[in-house]
Amino acid sequence: xxxxxxxxxxxxxxxxxxxxxxxxxxxxxxxxxxxxxxxxxxxxxxxxxxxxxxxxxxxxxxxxxxxxxxxxxxxxxxxxxxxxxxxxxxxxxxxxxxxxxxxxxxxxxxxxxxxxxxxxxxxxxxxxxxxxxxxxxxxxxxxxxxxxxxxxxxxxxxxxxxxxxxxxxxxxxxxxxxxxxxxxxxxxxxxxxxxxxxxxxxxxxxxxxxxxxxxxxxxxxxxxxxxxxxxxxxxxxxxxxxxxxxxxxxxxxxxxxxxxxxxxxxxxxxxxxxxxxxxxxxxxxxxxxxxxxxxxxxxxxxxxxxxxxxxxxxxxxxxxxxxxxxxxxxxxxxxxxxxxxxxxxxxxxxxxxxxx
Amino acid sequence: xxxxxxxxxxxxxxxxxxxxxxxxxxxxxxxxxxxxxxxxxxxxxxxxxxxxxxxxxxxxxxxxxxxxxxxxxxxxxxxxxxxxxxxxxxxxxxxxxxxxxxxxxxxxxxxxxxxxxxxxxxxxxxxxxxxxxxxxxxxxxxxxxxxxxxxxxxxxxxxxxxxxxxxxxxxxxxxxxxxxxxxxxxxxxxxxxxxxxxxxxxxxxxxxxxxxxxxxxxxxxxxxxxxxxxxxxxxxxxxxxxxxxxxxxxxxxxxxxxxxxxxxxxxxxxxxxxxxxxxxxxxxxxxxxxxxxxxxxxxxxxxxxxxxxx
Amino acid sequence: xxxxxxxxxxxxxxxxxxxxxxxxxxxxxxxxxxxxxxxxxxxxxxxxxxxxxxxxxxxxxxxxxxxxxxxxxxxxxxxxxxxxxxxxxxxxxxxxxxxxxxxxxxxxxxxxxxxxxxxxxxxxxxxxxxxxxxxxxxxxxxxxxxxxxxxxxxxxxxxxxxxxxxxxxxxxxxxxxxxxxxxxxxxxxxxxxxxxxxxxxxxxxxxxxxxxxxxxxxxxxxxxxxxxxxxxxxxxxxxxxxxxxxxxxxxxxxxxxxxxxxxxxxxxxxxxxxxxxxxxxxxxxxxxxxxxxxxxxxxxxxxxxxxxxxxxxxxxxxxx
Numbered sequence: 001x002x003x004x005x006x007x008x009x010x011x012x013x014x015x016x017x018x019x020x021x022x023x024x025x026x027x028x029x030x031x032x033x034x035x036x037x038x039x040x041x042x043x044x045x046x047x048x049x050x051x052x053x054x055x056x057x058x059x060x061x062x063x064x065x066x067x068x069x070x071x072x073x074x075x076x077x078x079x080x081x082x083x084x085x086x087x088x089x090x091x092x093x094x095x096x097x098x099x100x101x102x103x104x105x106x107x108x109x110x111x112x113x114x115x116x117x118x119x120x121x122x123x124x125x126x127x128x129x130x131x132x133x134x135x136x137x138x139x140x141x142x143x144x145x146x147x148x149x150x151x152x153x154x155x156x157x158x159x160x161x162x163x164x165x166x167x168x169x170x171x172x173x174x175x176x177x178x179x180x181x182x183x184x185x186x187x188x189x190x191x192x193x194x195x196x197x198x199x200x201x202x203x204x205x206x207x208x209x210x211x212x213x214x215x216x217x218x219x220x221x222x223x224x225x226x227x228x229x230x231x232x233x234x235x236x237x238x239x240x241x242x243x244x245x246x247x248x249x250x251x252x253x254x255x256x257x258x259x260x261x262x263x264x265x266x267x268x269x270x271x272x273x274x275x276x277x278x279x280x281x282x283x284x285x286x287x288x289x290x291x292x293x294x295x296x297x298x299x300x301x302x303x304x305x306x307x308x309x310x311x312x313x314x315x316x317x318x319x320x321x322x323x324x325x326x327x328x329x330x331x332x333x334x335x336x337x338x339x340x341x342x343x344x345x346x347x348x349x350x351x352x353x354x355x356x
Numbered sequence: 357x358x359x360x361x362x363x364x365x366x367x368x369x370x371x372x373x374x375x376x377x378x379x380x381x382x383x384x385x386x387x388x389x390x391x392x393x394x395x396x397x398x399x400x401x402x403x404x405x406x407x408x409x410x411x412x413x414x415x416x417x418x419x420x421x422x423x424x425x426x427x428x429x430x431x432x433x434x435x436x437x438x439x440x441x442x443x444x445x446x447x448x449x450x451x452x453x454x455x456x457x458x459x460x461x462x463x464x465x466x467x468x469x470x471x472x473x474x475x476x477x478x479x480x481x482x483x484x485x486x487x488x489x490x491x492x493x494x495x496x497x498x499x500x501x502x503x504x505x506x507x508x509x510x511x512x513x514x515x516x517x518x519x520x521x522x523x524x525x526x527x528x529x530x531x532x533x534x535x536x537x538x539x540x541x542x543x544x545x546x547x548x549x550x551x552x553x554x555x556x557x558x559x560x561x562x563x564x565x566x567x568x569x570x571x572x573x574x575x576x577x578x579x580x581x582x583x584x585x586x587x588x589x590x591x592x593x594x595x596x597x598x599x600x601x602x603x604x605x606x607x608x609x610x611x612x613x614x615x616x617x618x619x620x621x622x623x624x625x626x627x628x629x630x631x632x633x634x635x636x637x638x639x640x641x642x643x644x645x646x647x648x649x650x651x652x653x654x655x656x657x658x659x660x661x662x663x664x665x666x
Numbered sequence: 667x668x669x670x671x672x673x674x675x676x677x678x679x680x681x682x683x684x685x686x687x688x689x690x691x692x693x694x695x696x697x698x699x700x701x702x703x704x705x706x707x708x709x710x711x712x713x714x715x716x717x718x719x720x721x722x723x724x725x726x727x728x729x730x731x732x733x734x735x736x737x738x739x740x741x742x743x744x745x746x747x748x749x750x751x752x753x754x755x756x757x758x759x760x761x762x763x764x765x766x767x768x769x770x771x772x773x774x775x776x777x778x779x780x781x782x783x784x785x786x787x788x789x790x791x792x793x794x795x796x797x798x799x800x801x802x803x804x805x806x807x808x809x810x811x812x813x814x815x816x817x818x819x820x821x822x823x824x825x826x827x828x829x830x831x832x833x834x835x836x837x838x839x840x841x842x843x844x845x846x847x848x849x850x851x852x853x854x855x856x857x858x859x860x861x862x863x864x865x866x867x868x869x870x871x872x873x874x875x876x877x878x879x880x881x882x883x884x885x886x887x888x889x890x891x892x893x894x895x896x897x898x899x900x901x902x903x904x905x906x907x908x909x910x911x912x913x914x915x916x917x918x919x920x921x922x923x924x925x926x927x928x929x930x931x932x933x934x935x936x937x938x939x940x941x942x943x944x945x946x947x948x949x950x951x952x953x954x955x956x957x958x959x960x961x962x963x964x965x966x967x968x969x970x971x972x973x974x975x976x977x978x979x980x981x982x983x984x985x986x
Contacts, residue, residue: 060564064480111567118565123558128580128656138566173656189566371825382838492719492974496966498918500925501959504945508952599829602926607945618926621837629837633830640827 006076007196007229008034008057009092013071015049015056022302026052028253030071031328034197039223039230041244041261043237043276047298049253050233054199057098058116059106073098079196080113112142115190119202121182125174131158132170135189142193157188161218180211184218191222199231204239216242237280241265246334249273252299252309255328259335269337271314274352308340316341316349360658364648368641373423375637379630380422431631442631445620449613450635452522453605456612457597459532464539464593469586471540472547473574479552487544494541500603503534507607520609531608535600539593546589550582557581580654587651591644598636710903713979720975726968734784737777745778746770746933754951763957766943775935776957782936783917783965786850790916791909793855798862799905803898805863806870813867820863828857832919836928846930850923854916862908869901903980910973914966921962937962 010032017024027049034040044050055061056068074095077086082105085096098109115138118124125134135157136150145153151170158166161184174182183203190198200219204212220243223230234240240247240261247264249257249272257270268274275294296313299305305312311321318340326340340346425432431442475487497505510530511519517530554560555578563577564570601614609615613632620628652658714720738745749769757764763772805816835853836846873879874897882896898905923929924938931939937958944955 058565060561107567107569109567110565116562116565118558118562120558124562126559126563126577126581128584128654129577137563137568141566141568141572175657186562189562367822367825371822374822375826379834382834489719492967492970496914496970497963498921498966500922500941500945501963504941504948504955504959508948512949512952595827595829598827599922603922606926621833622927624837629834633834636830637827641825644825 005035006033006074006095007036007079008076009072009074009095010034010053010057011072011074013053013056013073014069015052015061016067016069017065018067019065019302024301025304026066026253026301027056030250030253030255032248032255032258034229034231035246036076036196036229037227038245039232039243041240041247042231042233042250043235043240043247044250045235045298047252047301048250050250051201052253053250054116054201054231054233057199058110058114059098060110068099071099075109075113076196080109108142111138111195112144112193113195114197114199115193115195117183117186117190117198117200117203120206121179121186122206124186125182127174129173130170131172131174131177131185135170135185135192138189139192144193154188154192157192158185160191160222161185161188163188179207180214183207183211183215187215187218187222191226191228194226195228197229197231199233201233202235203232205234205236212239219243237276249276252304253301254309255336255338256310257335257337257339258328259332259337263332263335267332267335268352269331269335269342270310270339271316271341271349271352272310275313275315308338316352318346360652361649364645368645371641372634372638376423376426376634377419379633380419426634431634432627442628445616445628446613446632446635449611449616452610453601453612453614456528456531456535456605456610457594457601459528460535460597460600461539461594463532463536464543465586467536468540468543469547471544473551473582475544475548476551476555477574484548487548491541491544491548494537495545497537499534499538499600500607502537503531503604503607506530506534520607522608522610522612527608531604531610534608535597535604538596538600542589542593542596543586546586547582550585551578554578554581584651584655587647587654590650591640591647594643594647595640598640710979714975717975717978719971720979723968723971723975726964727972730780730784730965730968733777734780738774738781741771741774741777743771743774745775745935747774754947754954756951757953764951764953766940766954767947770933772940772954772957775940776937776961778935779937779940779958780961780965782847782930782934783920783962785847786854786920787913787917787969789851790854790858791913793851794859794862794912794916795905795909797855798859798908799866799898801859802863802866802868803870803894806867807874807897809871809874813871817867820860824860828860829919829922831857832923833928836923847934850920850929854919858912858915858919862905862912865904865908866898866901869904870897873897873900907973907977907980910969910976914969914973917962917965917969 010030013027013030014025015027017026030049030053032040032042032053042050042053052061052066057073059068061068072092074087074092075098077083077094077096080096082096085101085105087093087095087097098106101109125131132151132154135154136145136147139145139150139153140147144150155166155170158169163169163181163184174185177185187203190200203219204215207215216239219230219232223243230243232240232243244261247259247261248255249264249270251272257264257268257273259267259269264273265277268277272294275292278292279294281291294313299309299312305322307323308314308317308321308325311317314321320340326338328336328338329342331337331342341349341352429443431446471487471491475484475491478484507519507530510517518524518527519530521527560573560577563573568577598614601612602618603614604610605612605615606618613635616628617632617636619625620632747770749765751769752761752765753767753769755761755765755769761771761773763776766772766775801816801820805813832853835856836849839849839853878900879896887896920929920936921938921941924936925942927942929938930936940958941955941962944958947954
């Protein structure tokens, strides 16, 4: 991994929610590296902790129940313009720990250097404010433009995302737009300050299938034009496959596997990943090949099982899997997995590519 | 938009018409009504009544006359006081009540909204519990009790304000605060729960994710959204202020319309009761109309129902 | 490429071959979700128990019921026993709330007043419930034009200030030989059903599209059965809240009417009448107004606390 090319590095992030029923371990010791100018996909079921991780990065976790208990989120200090807060030496030289920033400093990062696109465009826009105002806001707040300039740039951004008649549309209200249009607005809003990182949390899940395709096309176009990195979160493998350079598979608040997109699909290193791929229809599948769902459901994060969190549902679980949690080990170039099956003594499993 | 206004205006007129007609027929037809034959009234009064109200005319003609008079704004003479008309009474009393009511509503809004916001922002803290408790008291204690209580403490006990009467600035304080009690409490509770509701919305997270300061989020994104339910509830609150004025004016001896209304009820001055009832109804209906218009202006989803973009 | 094994095991003890044997498949125990399963109602009851104010309110209401039923029976006085030698007495052991301008025992009168207030509360809430639920239920169930027309009527009626109509009705029926209390029952019962109708209609409208209602229809259940046996019971949450909050409204209205002279009349002792009498004497004998004032306020608090608590407990969105 080229160290100068790292935009963000999440290290050991742990986020818990303290509810009346107990402590929910939403994200546990999560580690992820996002290179510059690339697309990282995070795949996982509901409750896997993918959204909570990103909300932790943005420090938007609602604080009475939620708390970021530990870890670091290192971000390129030069890009942030915070040279005084950069690490002077060590593995994270030149980076700033977002989790250590005071609240006002973090506010300057949000929207300007890291922006987010949310899942449901129908509720993500304020119904009583015009689209134009909501779009121009971030530019003005971050001091990048005056109101008039911001307005003009917003018009350009609307055109960029494919909205017809942008000047007139700026004065409209969100309820006058369809879902697909609103999501385009969200994308435009996210890009308006030229952030280094764009996080798209299930951007197409709430949309119709046809609109989904349009939005993904749009995002691919924009990716080609922009210099931002994108993190795209989804429960849908196919979406991630279409866009990502690198894929991370999360489960029960942990990373189970992390690999370059081709490696992941050709040489999956975790039974969960394999299971995910078998449960989705594929164009290159044999006729009448059955979809195989993964039995069971994700663990209760209030009282997670001891040992590997996936073990209860894993076809190949071994005794040790019930007792201890496997560490994340490197199984290939840029490919890591959290599974005891990679251990030299572990039996071979069909379809599973053990570390060489 | 125009259709919206038109429909409301029509609705207004309809309601007033219904109330007026209903009261008319109730007065004429009910055996206990004022014009019943069993009432033993002195002959001059009977003659006056006959002359004024054309009681010998067929009912439908009386009704038409009645409506005609109504449209001219003529509410007839007082039943009890031979040299006063209902219009007189209203003209005397209404400005006083309006002033008092206006002060009360302003107080309610100016105190209630910030209180509700403060409570919501400190949710589950002691401030929130305090605001909620006090607001619950304000909503539960009836206005006549509140009036007596406040009068007892501040006027009779501490002597900081006069106990009754009207005319000086100090005499407005106690009645205005009493009248404002219920609306303030109601608004505070409503604002608090609306704020909590709005703060939970996705679009607030979006705003924060764009890097807006908490202050900007609240003043630009949250405030207008909570004003909408407050305006919606303003209609019934104004009605509560009207009816509250009946007792408050009675207790503090304020020469307003509410006080005359209560007196006319006790004196069985039927025409005055009738006239003032219609007046109040019309006023309330009009206030509701204004409230509706304000609500439509605040909420773009009502304003722009057409024109969908795909 | 050689395996970069950062294999770290617990306690640093390397596992033996037996650890890597496939484990037995007993999923069931591992699939348990922590936390006891709860139904909507048990969850709601638990929530409301935790709400101290609501619990206090509940007990106050119970106490009120007891006082209303038992109080006047055990009191040595009746509400109209006059004792002209002992008027305007301060509170003593014989007369814990003092006596009024005719020497009547205030405490007994307040206890009688509680009977009236509770009667008003219950009867009016019951009337409002019956009328409102039926009206709203029918309007929502049949939908379409029926719903439009019925709701139009409600909208128009909403524009009419209810207290004024109540006043009008009471004025017109008073002095007529109708028991003034019945007068009040009818006046309030007939006018305050509008909010209930709206709420019930809203609930039923959303419930009737749910599967269980459609299922009942396909079985061929008759309309009224679907409405009354299936839909309305499911809307019970908001209905209960509304009824609980309508009771203090009715009690307040009766007290208000009595205060301005329209409700029950002397010597019957409604709290409103007592408060009115007490206000007249406030400058010289302030304690006279305190007991009815406290009684009314306490009762209204209690119902409002309870109603609020019920509303929070039964709101499905606030489930934790």
